[in-house]
Structure formats: C-alpha cells, structure tokens
Amino acid sequence: MDHCKTGPFSPLYQVLSFICVLTFVPSLSLAQADTYEFSPDYNCLTRGGNYTADSTFATNLNRLISSLSSLAPSSYGFYNISIGDPSEERANAIALCRREVRRDDCLSCVQTAAKDLTEQCPRRKEAVVWYTHCMFRYSNRSILGRTETSPTFSLISSEDIAGNRTVFESLRGQLLNRLKGMAATGGPRRQYAQGNGSAAPGYQSFYGSAQCTPDLSEQDCNDCLEFGFGSIPSCCDGSMGLRWFCPSCNFRFETWRFYELQADLEPDTPAPSPSPAPSNDTRVKPTPSNQTRAGKGKGESRIVVAIVIPLAFVVAFVACLCIFLKRKKRKSVLGKSRWSGTDANDELSKTESLLLEFGVLKAATNNFSSENELGRGGFGTVYKGVLHDGQEVAVKRLSEISGQGDNEFKNEVLLVAKLQHRNLVRLLGFCLEGQERILVYEFIKNSSLDHFIFDPEKRRLLDWGVRYKVIEGIARGLLYLHEDSRFRIIHRDLKASNILLGDDMNPKIADFGLAKLFETNNQQATHKFTNRIAGTYGYMAPEYAMRGQFSVKTDVFSFGVLVLEIITGKRNNDSQGEEYAEDLLTYVWRNWREDTVLSIIDPSLTTGSRNEILRSIHIGLLCVQENAVNRPTMATVAMMLSSFSLTLPMPSRPAFVLENSVGSNNFLSTSESTASRSEVLTVSVNDASFTELSPR
Template structure:
C-alpha cells in the first residue's frame, strides 16, 4: 500500500507540472546607467523584446539578437526557455518576462530576469558567448536529506553526469535522476544559454555545481542560477519527464485491489471470475517482482559507485573530510585518468615538481588535460591538494590556470588541470635556445598578465588570497604565450578586510620570499608583490635570481644586487637580456625595471600594491617614486637561512620552520596605504 501511495503522489505531482504557471524567481537591475523613454535605445529595446517573446523564439527555445547598428543605442538581447517546457509554455513565460523586465527594471540599459521556465536578458553592450557567473540566485528546499552523506555523494555523481551530458548536447541541456532508495530519487537538471561553446558551458556548470555546498548543503532540493547557466535538483519530479525522454513514475498494479473487485465487474460467474483474477494477479505479481529486482540491482550499482573520495577517509581528519566533500562535484574517477594518461606512462610525463610528477592526458571527449600526481605517503601534499581544490575551484580569471577537478581514489591523489601546451615560463626564460622566442612584446605581455592575475587574487576575487610561491616555474603559458598563475598548494586565504598575518611556518622558495616573511613570518599581499618584483627582473634579464653569479666588481653578487648597482651607475640596460637591446623600446624597459625595483623594496610599505603596478605598466603619465636599495642587496654575502639543518639558496621550503642567522633587519609593521 505504501509503495502505491508513493507512486500515486509522484504521478499527481508530474501531472500538475503542466498546470503550474512559471513564477518569477529573480531579477537584476543595475542602476548605474539608464536610458530615457524617448531615446533610440528604448526604440531598439522595444523591437528586441518583441522578437525575443515571439512564437518563433518559443518554438526554438532560444534566440540571441542585436537591434540597432550604433552603440550605445544598440540593444543586445537573449531569450532562453528551459529544455523540458513546451513551446506554448515557453511563449507565455517570455511574454510575461518582456513586460516584467520593463516594469521591474525601468530605464536600465542592462538587466536580466529569471523565471522557473525561462530567462530574458538585454544590454547595450554585447555579452554573447561570454560566461557570466558573477551574479547568482540561490534557493533551497527547507527539508534536510535523511542520509546527508549518501545524498550528497549521489547528487555529486548525478551533477557530474549531467554536466558532461549538457556539454555534449546540441541544446546544452540535460536532465536525469539518481536512486537514493527504492522509493526515493534525486531529480536533476542543468542548462546553459546556447550562445556559449560546449567548453564554456562545461566551465559555467562546474561553477554552479561548486556552489551547491554553499547554498544547499544536504538539502532535499536547490536552485543555483546565473545569467549563463542554471542548475536545479529536487527529491520530486519538477520537470517534464516525457519531454526529456524519461518515463514518468508508474504505480505498480496492486494484487490486493484486483482480488477485491466484485466478480460481476470481471466476469459472469464465480469460476470465470476466479480464473480472470488469477490471470491478472499472476502477471502483476511477476511484474512487481521484476521491478523490485531491477531496483535492487540499481541500488547495488549505486552503492558500488558511491563517494570516490572515501578510500582516503582514514587518512583525513574530520576538517579535511568536510572541506573536500564540498568539492566532490569536481571529482574524476581514477580509471578515466589512467586511460587518459596511458597509465601514467613516462612518455606522457611533462615534468616533476615539489608536489610530484605531472602528466599529459587526453579524455574520451578529446579534451587535453594535465594531471598532477601527489607522491604517495606525502601528508604535506594532501594539505596542498585540499588547498588547491578549495581555492582554485572558486577562482576564474584568464591569468589563472583552470582547475577541472581532482581524483581521490585507491590512495591516489590527483589534480586535473587544463593542458597548456607551452608548459612553464622557466622552460623558455632560462633556456638559451628557447629564450629567443620571448621577444619584448611577449615578455611585456607576460609581465602584465601576471600582474593582472595577482590583482585578481588580492582584490578582485570573492576570496583574498596570498599565493606565497610565485616564481617562473609556477607561471604556465598557453598556446598564445599568455601567462597563467598555477600551483596554489601553499596559498593562504585571508578575510576580505584582513591585510596581514603572522605565521611561524614559512612556505615558499628562497630568493622569491620577502624579508619580513622569510625572517619573521609576517605575511601580507606585499609578500606576493616582492615575489612579483623578483620575477619581473628575471623576465627582463633572462637570469635566475637564485643562481645568478654576475661579477661587476670582482666578486659574486646576486641578480637584484647586480641590477641595483647598474641602476645607480646609470647603465642598467647592460643588465637586461642582450637579445632585447635592439628590439625593445628603451623607455618601456627602463620603466619595467623601475617597477621591479619598487616591488623588491625592503620596507613593505614602500612597495606598491598590484593595483598600482597594473596602472604603472599601462600609463606612462603616472610618475614613479624613486626606489631605495632593495632588500638583501647589502647583505647577500652574510645571509643564511636554515631549514631542517640545511643551509643554502634555492631550496623550495614547504611549511618548514625557518630560522634566520647572521642577518638583522628593522621590525616592520605591515599595512596598506591606498590612494583616495
């Protein structure tokens, strides 16, 4: 009886979907720019909205259109209906949206509005084919899952599957279910606007999935909507199952109800009635038995593919388990990575880092990936892996490497990144043959790109992050030699209003670490600025700061000292890479050296912020302050850092306690002075 009631309720909910009107969920109406009612933009907007809400748009389920030829009066618009709604429902939703967006967002030059069934968006600026997840709408079911761990695991697997299906779908849409128990399912749906490429859709949906723990952790249902893609899941069928090719839940025939019918309803006499009853009951009972067997098999399969991170649970404390569980939607299965990398063959090995080896791979869909493989038995690496998954998954910038996911299975700890064909900057910069490919234009683009990536980390992202290990080997280059900051294993997350921190555990690479951090554990965004200054000077000279032994006065000096002495003597161009001398604008090179020296000042207060650096690089009208002697410049021969009893330069210290000897420096107070 209970199972019949359950299926009956599910069926009624499904049928009611056809009669529920699409409700307004959310609108965004920026008020920074407006138009007047008699303007050319309003005329173009009226034409645009009429087209976006037309029957032909509803029939296709999507349209992006531009009306008007000249900005700023040009109106760009986009309409999208959910992939499971009928054309009549789609048109009704878009017609309401075209009216409501004017009423809800009067005189705004860019607005968007979301309903259950459709999206409508317009702007006086083109936004087509650009992923926008900067605005998100969250809603959740107030009921908690009865078994949160199992529910979250199944939900993560379902969303992984739907994200990949949507990526390969012509409509960039997918819907499906996961069995929680015999009578409980998770119903999920994902969709992107069709102006996006499949890869951009995949990226957008990954970000939506990553937001689930923040909005709807262990809830029975949730919605995460952005202007470019949507995600929704519920414990009941909220979408049209028949429209996506899934059969609606069917109530199985009840033997007891058939046998209780009067004989007259199925036959003329009692013998015929009993025979007819048996004829109905036996097949019905067999059908129910087969149905229960199928459910049992599905449950066994589901159990076999439950949380892929669980094999590591014995090595993780409760805090790490909870944090990595939040990123479970980013998990890859080990078998697919083994196939992609030819079982981590040496032929696919790209290099070796402090984390472990890195391998090139190709997924079944043809996408190339780079896989970091944590050395087995490394507890420190596990902390770094957690750091990268939780931080990088939330960061999206053209100058940051894109994390696709991770794998925690069978004692393997793997990070999966986008593949960048030109590997890392140090492979070009410090190779006498490859360095010729880095002309001045490319070097300046790299210097500027790294600055913009750091600016995003320090000020523009939702998080405030200190990288702590910025160096040439952690700058990757894409096919067009655009730089991308990588390796966030040592990154430190700060509160939005925090400007400094103090730690007795020093992490990073000596030669790139700021003095107040290396010697006293004082950490701030100015620590990254110092590393950026060292890296800039390396790019300009083609020499490593750690291993440089230039001789200008008969004895060895480090790179920064060598540049500073040439700067004070007025012949700093002799210190740059001589391949650049005849091809670069002298003033631009001198300005970059000047900025590099400002970034490596001993006093962090005298170093610019990355916002200042970006302005300095792009505006020659901004005057630069006079630099003082850089940090370490007068102490290069008496500076020693001891880590675990090992003395020397160039070591990559990962969270080792550091003791300074034979070196004194004034105590500094780390603060940020921002121009008003």
C-alpha cells in the first residue's frame, strides 16, 4: 500500500474512495470475472454411421470445413452451413457461440472446433463438440430447425447446496423458467436470456442464462430447455452451480453474476430498414452531411461523454486497485477455482492447481501410517489424510507405475478430474514425484458399501428404499462413464468396496479412471485386450477373467453382481469354508429356476415393494449372463430401473454356473410380477405368500 501514497484519512484517499463507490457500487456485488474454461467435449455419434475417405460426404465435409475460413463474422453468433446436393450425401453444420463472445472470437472458436472435431471423430458422419465459447456440430442429415437433446454435457460446481435445498431448488426453478420463456420468444436471430432472481436464505442472489439455437421455433426452444431442466436431478443434483448443454440449447445457473450486463455486450447489428434514415445509434459518430446545428451539438456531447467516462473508470479502477490490493489473498490449491479440479486461467495453471507436493501428502497421512489406512485395492492403498487447512481427503498411493510418461499421466489425471457427476467420487489433485503416483480424492465419511451390506447389524440401516437408491445411483454413474463423459471409461474393478456412501447415502463410484490411467493402448475399438487383469474375482466377467477382453459389458457384469449382493446381503464369493457351498450366482440362479427366488432376499429387509425387489433381481440376472452380447447396456439398465411398464427379457444362465448344478425344472414366464411399482407389501422369509408370485 505504501507505493500508492495514500493514507486512510488523507483527502486523496477519501476522494478516490468516493469515486470508487460511485463508480462500482451499483455492480460491485455482481461483477465477477468469469474466466473459467473447460477442455473440449468431443462426441463422435454412431447414429449417423461412418463414411469412407473417397465418399461424396467426405468431399462435402472437407469443403464445409474449408469454407469456414472465408466466412464473415456473424452478428448473432450463429452459423448454418450446408455443402453438397440435397439428393446426395450433403454435409450440414450448425455452430453457436455464447452471448458474451465477440464476433471475431466466435468465428475463430468455430473454425478451431470444426477442424478439431473432424480430427477427433474420423469417418463419423455425425459429431458435436462443446468448447468453452462455442458449440459446433455436423451431420449427413438435415439438422436445421430440428430439436436435438442428445448427447448432453454438464458441468457442476464443487460446492454443494447449503441450507434448505427445497427452497433453493424452488427459487432456482422459478428463475430458470422465467429465462426459458424469455429465450424462447427471442426471435429468429437470437434466442437468449440472462437475469437474476430471488435467492434462498444464505445467498445474495441467483443468476442464470438460457439459450437455444435461433433456428428453433418458440415451442421447440421451450421444449428443449424444459428437457434440460428435467435433467438436473440426474446430472447436477445438489450442486450450487451448474452448466448444461445439448446440441439445441443450453443453460447456466450460479449464485454469482457470471454474465456481462447488456450494455457491456457487443451490440447486435440492427435489422435492415426498408428506407434509409439518420442513425440514432449513440455508438455512431454523426457525419457532417446529416448534422444540423442541434444535431451537431448533440453529437459533440456524445463524443465528450465517450472520452470522460472511460477516464473516470480508469482513475477509479486504479485507485480501488491500490486501496484494496492488500485484501486479495491466495486461495489454497484445492480451493482456488469455483469449479472443482480446474483453475480458470490456462492449461498450465490447471495442472498446477491440481499438483500437490509429496511432502504435503506425507504429512497429511502421518507418513502413510497404517493407522490411517482406509483400504487396499487392485491399484494401490488408500489413506485418510488431513491437509494443512484442515480439509479431510482420501489419498490413494498407486502400487506400481503405469506405462505412461509424466506428461501423459498428467493429461489423463486432468481429464479424469473434470468428470463431474453426483455418483462419482471427486478427484481433487495428484502427486507426481520420482516413482510416486498419488491421487487425492474427496473424503467420504460413511465409508464403503461393503461395510454396510455385509455387516449383520449395519445392513439393517439400509432399508429397501435406500438400497434401491444405491442401485439407481450406481447405474447413473456407470452410464455417465460409459456414454456421457468426455471419453469412454470402463471401470474394470467395480465392487462393493469401491462404492462409497455419502451423508445422504448417495452412492459414489470410486477409482473410476484408474484403469484408463494404467491403460497404454489407445486404440478406440469396442473391445480391448489387456495382459494386466486388475479386477476382483467374483465381480469379473468371464471374458475379462479368462482372456483379458474388456468392454462396457465388463462393467455391466460387475454391476449385476453388485445388485444381487445388495438384495441378498451375501458376498459373491462367501463360501464360509464349506467344501460344496454355492457361490452367489449359482445360489440365485438355482432359486430362480426353482421358483423360490423370494427366499434369497436379505431377511433384514422386512418392508419394501415386493415387485420392485423381484424386478431388481431380474435385472441383476440379465447383467450377469455369460455371453456379453446378451447383457444390456447401462443405458438400457437405467431405463429398466426407471420404467416399470417395460417388460424384461428372460435371462440366460449366468457365467460360472454349471447347468447340472441347478435343477432343470420348467418354469413359466410372466411379466405381471414386475410390471407395477405401486404394490408395497411387508416382506418376510416366513411369509408363505411369497410363493404366490412367479418372479418371471
């Protein structure tokens, strides 16, 4: 402060403070620089199919990408380009920029996105990418004026809702709904709205924005945003801030003002007028030919204001910078960004914001003391740690070095850290020193699912409602990893000890992405092979355990085992030393075949929906079928769990079950027992009425 030459009681200090107050008070509580950037989210879509290098579509797409370099900047941040004969393989593209992005920057973003997208999605006829400032998509089909709500992409704040969530969500919904109506009626040039609304107790105000591609009708824009608002519980539930994107619309919600005021935005070009008229735009200097005496005076006054106001702002800004410079504090490594796992400046600062020194983690875990050990897994040992600021974390010390170099490892960690979902454990940082590879996660106090479900006393705390919530949450997390994240992640070690339970018993998948960190083969094939089997026997699909072949269906198998463990309360490999004891899959399949499946339900489940439990067993058996082709995808599983009108197919024999180990009794196939969600009955193993319903 000495270099500013002002004292707290000096006249200069008081004058400058007064100027600062007059200048900035109207927006001081609102103005925060939104410098947050995220890495591009590429989506290579399969619905359009593939094209060959010498095809007509390839030629048209290359011409389309090349034509972007000659485009003039759009006044409204929207581009619609089509190349080729409509009767042939025409290439169609749409691009949209955020409202605050200037025209030149918008076009530059679109050009970069288009070039990168075709490189990231070679031979795909349809793809979409989101950059921080723009969206670009192309297709072999007509996409102009058509609502597209898939795929979706979301980002959430690292801070959870504090206080009354019901009030928070209600007021958030009111603001977003108001903005939805404003955006939908924006017209054919720009369908965008921004604004603030009433805040819940504990927050100053709520801010939001909503945007559609302007080729949509008012109803289509409304429907698209309505779909997005309905997706909040599955992607961003409990988060204080969020961004949500789909090809046709996007919206954002924060508890701080992230957008610029309309007066500060680059103005839209006015629509052409039928007859020329003198411009009344205050940004255009009048020409001598149209200046009357009064007009000239008016023009001069505008010029003076244009000079004086910026000078006042500069003086006030410099003064305030000097006065308040000492109040600026450095934030901790794990808390410097409003968005988890990211610093808002550039890629280097993103890396530095996550990188932790080995000494810091060594001190946090008391030199990796066995007393702080939380568990061991296929990739290393987890310790509880407490950072210098008191934050509790889970520290995973990887057991061996991956085949990657330091830079590749950093890049993979950064990608994993950006994955945001309420059913995934958040990665906060990492350490890379010498031979050490350490990952730092958020600490979940309720421990893992296995500590509850396999404990005779603790599992009584998990009634059927909680267990079903856990099953649904795991399914949503896996679906995000398989289909909705930035890149496809196959967990390969999904098990009860890798499912952590939050304070509200919300399940969070841990160790996702570790298999990717250790995977050096970057081929994009649907099925991959590895010589490093890192899973846990009992949860491993047969093709993975015996041949090292893995795919998304590998995780589906593990999920099915988990579902059956949650319902029965039995471990999949719990033989208890008995020579001829049945494993879990054999036990469940035998009772399924013999129409006694209700007897496998955990006795501690004394209440719950019988039909819901039976349907969950059915889904579990579909997931553990021996042939991976027969197993459903996680998208199908999620639909089965949420839609009780959907008739389930019959499961075939699970893996590792010998046909002669179970009875060959014939059984009937019905769907009535799993068709309704409404029946809630008292459940007991001694209830003779259990035999009244066929599980199929």
